[in-house]
Amino acid sequence: MSAVVGKLRETVCRLHDELVRYNLVAWTAGNISGRVPGEDLFVIKPSGVSYDELSPESMVVCDLDGEPVGGELSPSSDTAAHAYVYREMPQVGGVVHTHSTYASAWAARGEAIPCVLTAMADEFGGEIPVGPFALIGGDDIGRGIVATLKGHRSPAILMRNHGVFTVGADARAAVKAAVMCEDVARTVHVARQLGEPLPIPRPAVDSLYDRYQNVYGQRSPR
Amino acid sequence: MSAVVGKLRETVCRLHDELVRYNLVAWTAGNISGRVPGEDLFVIKPSGVSYDELSPESMVVCDLDGEPVGGELSPSSDTAAHAYVYREMPQVGGVVHTHSTYASAWAARGEAIPCVLTAMADEFGGEIPVGPFALIGGDDIGRGIVATLKGHRSPAILMRNHGVFTVGADARAAVKAAVMCEDVARTVHVARQLGEPLPIPRPAVDSLYDRYQNVYGQRSPR
Amino acid sequence: MSAVVGKLRETVCRLHDELVRYNLVAWTAGNISGRVPGEDLFVIKPSGVSYDELSPESMVVCDLDGEPVGGELSPSSDTAAHAYVYREMPQVGGVVHTHSTYASAWAARGEAIPCVLTAMADEFGGEIPVGPFALIGGDDIGRGIVATLKGHRSPAILMRNHGVFTVGADARAAVKAAVMCEDVARTVHVARQLGEPLPIPRPAVDSLYDRYQNVYGQRSPR
Amino acid sequence: MSAVVGKLRETVCRLHDELVRYNLVAWTAGNISGRVPGEDLFVIKPSGVSYDELSPESMVVCDLDGEPVGGELSPSSDTAAHAYVYREMPQVGGVVHTHSTYASAWAARGEAIPCVLTAMADEFGGEIPVGPFALIGGDDIGRGIVATLKGHRSPAILMRNHGVFTVGADARAAVKAAVMCEDVARTVHVARQLGEPLPIPRPAVDSLYDRYQNVYGQRSPR
Numbered sequence: 001m002s003a004v005v006g007k008l009r010e011t012v013c014r015l016h017d018e019l020v021r022y023n024l025v026a027w028t029a030g031n032i033s034g035r036v037p038g039e040d041l042f043v044i045k046p047s048g049v050s051y052d053e054l055s056p057e058s059m060v061v062c063d064l065d066g067e068p069v070g071g072e073l074s075p076s077s078d079t080a081a082h083a084y085v086y087r088e089m090p091q092v093g094g095v096v097h098t099h100s101t102y103a104s105a106w107a108a109r110g111e112a113i114p115c116v117l118t119a120m121a122d123e124f125g126g127e128i129p130v131g132p133f134a135l136i137g138g139d140d141i142g143r144g145i146v147a148t149l150k151g152h153r154s155p156a157i158l159m160r161n162h163g164v165f166t167v168g169a170d171a172r173a174a175v176k177a178a179v180m181c182e183d184v185a186r187t188v189h190v191a192r193q194l195g196e197p198l199p200i201p202r203p204a205v206d207s208l209y210d211r212y213q214n215v216y217g218q219r220s221p222r
Numbered sequence: 223m224s225a226v227v228g229k230l231r232e233t234v235c236r237l238h239d240e241l242v243r244y245n246l247v248a249w250t251a252g253n254i255s256g257r258v259p260g261e262d263l264f265v266i267k268p269s270g271v272s273y274d275e276l277s278p279e280s281m282v283v284c285d286l287d288g289e290p291v292g293g294e295l296s297p298s299s300d301t302a303a304h305a306y307v308y309r310e311m312p313q314v315g316g317v318v319h320t321h322s323t324y325a326s327a328w329a330a331r332g333e334a335i336p337c338v339l340t341a342m343a344d345e346f347g348g349e350i351p352v353g354p355f356a357l358i359g360g361d362d363i364g365r366g367i368v369a370t371l372k373g374h375r376s377p378a379i380l381m382r383n384h385g386v387f388t389v390g391a392d393a394r395a396a397v398k399a400a401v402m403c404e405d406v407a408r409t410v411h412v413a414r415q416l417g418e419p420l421p422i423p424r425p426a427v428d429s430l431y432d433r434y435q436n437v438y439g440q441r442s443p444r
Numbered sequence: 445m446s447a448v449v450g451k452l453r454e455t456v457c458r459l460h461d462e463l464v465r466y467n468l469v470a471w472t473a474g475n476i477s478g479r480v481p482g483e484d485l486f487v488i489k490p491s492g493v494s495y496d497e498l499s500p501e502s503m504v505v506c507d508l509d510g511e512p513v514g515g516e517l518s519p520s521s522d523t524a525a526h527a528y529v530y531r532e533m534p535q536v537g538g539v540v541h542t543h544s545t546y547a548s549a550w551a552a553r554g555e556a557i558p559c560v561l562t563a564m565a566d567e568f569g570g571e572i573p574v575g576p577f578a579l580i581g582g583d584d585i586g587r588g589i590v591a592t593l594k595g596h597r598s599p600a601i602l603m604r605n606h607g608v609f610t611v612g613a614d615a616r617a618a619v620k621a622a623v624m625c626e627d628v629a630r631t632v633h634v635a636r637q638l639g640e641p642l643p644i645p646r647p648a649v650d651s652l653y654d655r656y657q658n659v660y661g662q663r664s665p666r
Numbered sequence: 667m668s669a670v671v672g673k674l675r676e677t678v679c680r681l682h683d684e685l686v687r688y689n690l691v692a693w694t695a696g697n698i699s700g701r702v703p704g705e706d707l708f709v710i711k712p713s714g715v716s717y718d719e720l721s722p723e724s725m726v727v728c729d730l731d732g733e734p735v736g737g738e739l740s741p742s743s744d745t746a747a748h749a750y751v752y753r754e755m756p757q758v759g760g761v762v763h764t765h766s767t768y769a770s771a772w773a774a775r776g777e778a779i780p781c782v783l784t785a786m787a788d789e790f791g792g793e794i795p796v797g798p799f800a801l802i803g804g805d806d807i808g809r810g811i812v813a814t815l816k817g818h819r820s821p822a823i824l825m826r827n828h829g830v831f832t833v834g835a836d837a838r839a840a841v842k843a844a845v846m847c848e849d850v851a852r853t854v855h856v857a858r859q860l861g862e863p864l865p866i867p868r869p870a871v872d873s874l875y876d877r878y879q880n881v882y883g884q885r886s887p888r
Contacts, residue, residue: 026402026404046440049440073440102412105410105416108410109420116827117765118827119765119829133422133426135429163340180695182692187765187771187774189412189415190768192416195777198799198826212743217740218715248623248624249623250661296661296662299656321563327632330560330632330641359659383560411637414638415637473785473846491882518883518884521877545849545852545853545856548785548857549857550857553863553864577864577870580874633856633859
């Protein structure tokens with residue numbers, strides 16, 4: 001394969017360490033993919049392989065129908081959902097799926113996470129929305145993600161009774177969204193346990209979102 | 223002992239690291255056993271030894287009455303329960319016992335964990351059931367486990383006021399069930415703290431369970 | 445100093461790693477002491493020193509009035525409480541103090557932890573009791589500990605609005621009690637969040653306690 | 667730059683490890699600064715750089731208007747708030763900002779943390795107060811911090827819907843306050859989940875605070 005694919009295998013493989021570090025995954029239940037720039041391909045975690053045993057070589061290259069292109073390992077059982085997102089959202093370069101605890105708890109109740117923290121306004125630009133219940137395997141999950149996230153500021157969606165999908169300009173940005181999604185899901189949950197969090201006025205949410213997307217970080221591309 | 227037993231000592235010893243990694247155990251309170259293939263023997267953790275000090279040599283080989291076969295260390299104080307399961311459930315090749323926090327909290331209330339997450343449908347095929355209150359030492363715990371799990375899809379049982387037992391085709395599968403049991407026990411607990419989780423329709427549970435048991439992972443045996 | 449004291453400095457120093465490992469302490473807020481066998485002395489953590497910087501040499505040797513015997517570092521600000529316990533409870537060889545989260549939460553409400561887990565019956569023989577509110581520095585804390593724990597099965601006490609003290613035959617046994625106290629404090633808290641835990645009948649508590657104290661572990665001294 | 671600045675870059679850089687160790691930060695959301703002794707300068711984390719990649723050289727030196735003095739990296743997006751505090755509170759030598767979970771949850775409800783733990787009386791001398799809602803970037807956050815903390819014993823403030831700021835005589839003391847703030851925020855939250863914590867009488871709070879500030883630790887400067 002090309003040097004670009006080789007580099008992406010390495011990047012996607014290593015990013016799984018962040019899912020482990022932030023306690024977003026148990027056993028093998030979570031996966032990351034990254035789009036190969038300029039090609040109709042993406043790189044994704046193999047199915048049912050533990051995070052300790054992942055290597056760049058074990059990552060699976062798939063076409064945008066989710067079919068593996070060579071290699072011996074089966075791709076993640078969530079591959080169809082990743083593929084659907086790449087087909088329908090051309091600006092997306094990375095997709096992450098987890099069952100992280102607090103986000104999945106909101107998903108189990110089918111409840112969106114209200115934007116009551118400045119950190120949520122920064123990263124998500126408002127609430128984190130809920131998508132439909134969908135069975136795994138076909139296009140239903142992907143369809144639910146795209147229908148909900150298209151035209152929405154949030155890079156994260158809570159799939160009902162299931163877990164979280166996040167998207168980003170690249171795999172690293174999608175991982176960041178997954179980390180921040182669990183972080184705010186937990187903080188808002190904890191806040192709600194003892195009363196009602198105070199709302200943030202919409203203009204303040206807009207102002208925070210605008211600043212964070214355009215001013216935060218270093219000038220070089222993140 | 224034979225090479226098969228030596229290998230199993232190593233495997234069972236190392237799997238205890240997963241109990242520590244996933245915070246399923248405090249001090250010495252949790253144990254794993256594995257059946258010796260083709261023999262009426264199993265390998266189990268010694269009693270009261272800390273996880274840092276476990277070595278393959280310190281694992282205790284027992285017969286199916288739970289009696290140690292040679293060696294100097296006493297086996298886990300839960301050995302009688304493991305032995306009963308091996309005698310009565312020939313398809314079981316591994317047994318795990320923990321007092322993991324969230325699962326034990328459901329057990330303290332004597333409440334089954336309802337299947338409101340797709341990850342639960344995948345691994346447990348429905349709710350995680352509750353077994354009776356039983357004193358340690360004799361056959362009561364083993365009897366409670368077998369009476370509840372025989373004919374049940376769930377590889378995990380919550381023993382009332384006590385903790386969790388899980389079974390699997392081998393020790394690794396039983397450890398996976400213990401990890402997933404705590405993970406879903408925690409997520410469903412968190413979901414319930416702020417309202418009622420939405421139910422998953424039974425046909426969807428069946429479909430998820432069927433797919434996960436037959437399609438997930440790599441084609442080679444797990 | 446004698447070889448016995450040197451060994452005890454090493455043991456008490458290293459046991460602080462367990463407080464860190466089990467997340468029982470933040471910054472420098474927790475301490476362990478051990479009685480010097482056959483002498484009216486004990487070894488205790490220095491005050492305000494971080495766990496990373498502890499060394500056997502930095503441990504402070506005190507007499508049973510809590511006065512340092514040589515050395516340059518000040519002993520833990522809880523030294524008077526440790527000393528009082530050693531004076532009044534000759535069977536105690538180790539004392540631990542922490543502000544571990546869940547146990548301290550019960551202490552903040554002034555509520556004993558009810559015995560609704562077999563692991564509590566094993567280690568504590570019943571509920572974990574609450575001691576009085578007491579200011580630090582003089583004998584008040586020590587007096588509260590001794591008045592509550594004398595004649596009680598539990599090696600742990602929740603000091604009101606403060607935290608936990610545990611005792612044991614040696615420092616390691618007291619650390620084990622501190623680890624198990626937080627573990628059951630958390631599990632019973634979690635159980636109570638969604639309803640009432642089921643009680644364990646008193647005869648079953650007695651039977652579990654008797655077995656654990658006499659049969660559990662290896663025959664050699666722990 | 668001078669040796670003093672070089673040493674401070676190293677100190678401030680390394681202190682970020684404590685934010686990670688105590689789980690006070692997710693991804694890049696938290697920052698520490700330290701005042702350069704005897705100069706109108708402070709050293710602060712660069713914006714949007716992950717904790718793994720921080721080096722002493724990457725720290726940004728700013729003047730008390732928050733403007734970088736040389737260097738290529740942009741300072742933390744919270745720099746204006748740090749600068750305001752240094753301008754208005756000359757006794758402050760270190761400032762820390764986090765979105766730590768439990769403290770931020772109290773902040774989301776706009777609720778001060780009541781002083782119901784002796785450890786709170788020790789470090790904070792009473793409740794941990796709430797500051798106003800303020801947008802990031804200008805002087806509003808700094809103004810809210812100073813207006814609330816001037817003349818208050820607490821070195822920590824909960825900024826509404828946002829997170830925590832702490833101050834100290836140096837950066838290390840501010841980090842300690844951030845660690846202790848999250849610790850007591852969590853314990854008081856947990857206590858409140860199952861009832862009302864008991865109050866500590868004001869004279870006892872005063873006595874604990876006085877002792878801790880003057881007697882605790884080693885005689886050498888902390």
